[in-house]
Amino acid sequence: MAVAPDGEIQPSTEIDLFISTEKIMVLNTDLQDILMDHALRTISYIADIGDLVVLMARRMSASSSDEHCNQSVSTHFFGLLSFLNLMGLAKPVD
Numbered sequence: 001m002a003v004a005p006d007g008e009i010q011p012s013t014e015i016d017l018f019i020s021t022e023k024i025m026v027l028n029t030d031l032q033d034i035l036m037d038h039a040l041r042t043i044s045y046i047a048d049i050g051d052l053v054v055l056m057a058r059r060m061s062a063s064s065s066d067e068h069c070n071q072s073v074s075t076h077f078f079g080l081l082s083f084l085n086l087m088g089l090a091k092p093v094d
Contacts, residue, residue, distance in 0.1 A: 013028055013029070013030075013035075014028075014029040014030065015027065015028060015029055015035065016028075016029050020040075021040070022039060022040060023037065023038060023039050023040055024036070024037075024038050024040065024043065024055070025037045025038075026076070036055075036057075036074075036076050038055075038057040038074070042057045042058045042059065043055060043056070043057050044056050044057065044058050044073070052077050053077070054075065054076070054077055055075070055076045056073055056074070056075050056076075057073070057074045057076075058071055058072075058073055059071070059072045059073070059074060
């Protein structure tokens, strides 16, 4: 389990994960708010690190002053057990 630095609280919420051939979307289970919505082509990195799943997605934003695009990266962390439960891959613990 990930531990927050001293004095900080590690946020946690139940989520619904939707993966299609076009995008990955994460919704807050209770409120049905969209927490993350990325086209699959923008996902640049997926990793499992211990009990965490990490997704990194590129976002392009056009600059209003010229034709250059600025690129930023969004990083999302999910607890692996929650992620596997959502995918239907978690095995019950005896």
